[in-house]
Amino acid sequence: MSTVSPIIEKKEDFAAQINRVKKQKRMTGLLKGILFLLPSIILFGVFVFYPLFRTMYLSFFLTDAKGATTVFVGLENYVYMFSDPIFLKSIKNTFLFVIYTVPATVIISLFLAVISNEKLKGIGLFRTIFTSTMGISVAAASVFWLYLFNPTMGLLNQILEVFGAESIGWLTNPKWAMIAIAITTIWMNIGFTFLILLGGLQSIDTSLYESAEIEGSGYFYKLRRITVPMLSPTLFFVITVSIINSFQTFGQIDILTQGGPANETNLIVYSIYREAFVNYQFGSASAQAIVLFILILLMTALQFKLGERRVHYQ
Amino acid sequence: MMSVGRKVIFYVLLIISAVLVAGPAVMAIVMSFMTNQDILTASMPTTLSFDNYVAAFERFPLFNFLLNSFIVSVVIMLGQLALSSLAAYAFVFLEFKGRDVLFYLFIATMMVPFEASIIPNFHIIRDLGWIDSYAGLTIPFFATTFGTFLLRQNFKQIPKELREASHIAGIGDFKFYLTVVLPMSRTSLVTLGVYGFLTSWNMYLWPLLATTNDTVRTVQIGLKQLQTQEQLNDWGVIMAGAVIVIIPTLILLFLGQKKLQTGLTEGAVK
Secondary structure: OOOOHHHHHHHHHHHHHHHHHHHHHHHHHHHHHHHHHHHHHHHHHHHHHHHHHHHHHHOOEEEOOOOOEEEEOOOHHHHHHHOOHHHHHHHHHHHHHHHHHHHHHHHHHHHHHHHOOOOOOOHHHHHHHHHHHHHOOHHHHHHHHHHHOOOOOOHHHHHHHHOOOOOOOOOOOOOOHHHHHHHHHHHHHHHHHHHHHHHHHHOOOHHHHHHHHHOOOOHHHHHHHHHHHHHHHHHHHHHHHHHHHHHOOOHHHHHHOOOOOOOOOOOHHHHHHHHHHOOOOHHHHHHHHHHHHHHHHHHHHHHHHHHHHHOOOO | OOOHHHHHHHHHHHHHHHHHHHHHHHHHHHHHOOOHHHHHOOOOOOOOOOHHHHHHHHHOOHHHHHHHHHHHHHHHHHHHHHHHHHHHHHHHHOOOOOHHHHHHHHHHHOOOOHHHHHHHHHHHHHHOOOOOOHHHHHHHHOOOHHHHHHHHHHHOOOOHHHHHHHHHOOOOHHHHHHHHHHHHOHHHHHHHHHHHHHHHHOOOHHHHHHOOOOOOOOHHHHHHHHHHHHOOOOHHHHHHHHHHHHHHHHHHHHHHHHHHHHHHHHOOOO
């Protein structure tokens, strides 16, 4: 008996020791993990999460020109906003803008990706050209198109003139301004969309095409039955990103039209910008920003829900 | 093998598309070498010269703007590389309580568009005294979920046994991260670097708000100034300015095109 007890004692001692070491290990693990993540967490806290809650908070107040809250108004900013024809118009414009730009961007880029996915001499050069608009900033692109849309000197009206058509006030005619902004945006976004879609095409298993070829399937049959279904995850990704990008459009509006003519091209981000940094109405601008936030949140969720059913995952 | 007829069709389609896509940029480049006379009369260029470029640099602090853009883009790029590689390391190699919660926190940041939180962000920068400073233009963009996920995808392919082996050899996590993980992930670090530089160089809304004078103003806002001040007359000079703005990013894009193609999709959550 007396010889057993020290062993048990030792065993208990050992287990306690293991526990202590384990605990210590867990603590240092936690500490290490937090240290590695701390820089990102702090910056996300300061520049993403705090501003989001601060925006919600501000949307219930009136503010002075410096942005300090003055009067609590509850939901008044929201009530005012949804009865403000200019804001309602900017919402309508934003949706219209998505419809004008997203399908066209994706279809054109898909076409470009399909024709540059062939094994042809010099194809690399074409791919580089199609990607190039991705490297062109919104300021530079807007300046290019500002000239193209110029009513008298601009190339587009000169071409119309050659064909005997009447010149168009691209940026000043309320009917055309949104189309002009959309054309600029589509052109700018082609580069990125093309690059992603081409990557998607290149990752499709070539044996699928080979077996279709043996069966004697035609080019368009393969396109419809193999390419598009296999590409659907990439297409889904590209469509989501394009919609979100359209919601965030600002630079081309600021340079090309400043929201005009008659607020015809006033999109939501431009509206927020003007309300906050031109009119210094930070309260109502914050209410608009919350609408933008919810719109993008809903769009992402909707895309996930709708997209999932039609998307082909490997 | 493709038949000759089909080849011809593809080349015709490719060439027409290339002309349309490259058109605006090529036009800008040609105009930047043309005299104002030729531009106004819409004739083909009679003489080509560098006069517009000389004028753009003489009349505007264009060199300063370029330098500012370069500093801002490089600092953001380095900041993003450092922060996202550290975070990605934690998500791949370290196991600790609350890791999943933090992971979802990172995903949540993707739901908050910068434009929707721009008002408090502006006030924060102002209260910190960071208006018209490099800090205000760069630090808000250091932390990126996209970058973290891109690197996380890559770090996952590094065998965990390597870490265990280095632990036995007495190498700590930070040293392992610096001497093994980072060198092994060079390719994706370059991809993220190129992407970070590109997007920072092309930023528009934030530099517009965060600068009130020319000291740290970036070249994109400089281009806007150039355009508004010269609007009616000197398209050659404006185009020269625009061409200078796009050259660095175009070069970078041509060099990194392949890497970006695979990298951009990897950054999506998987």
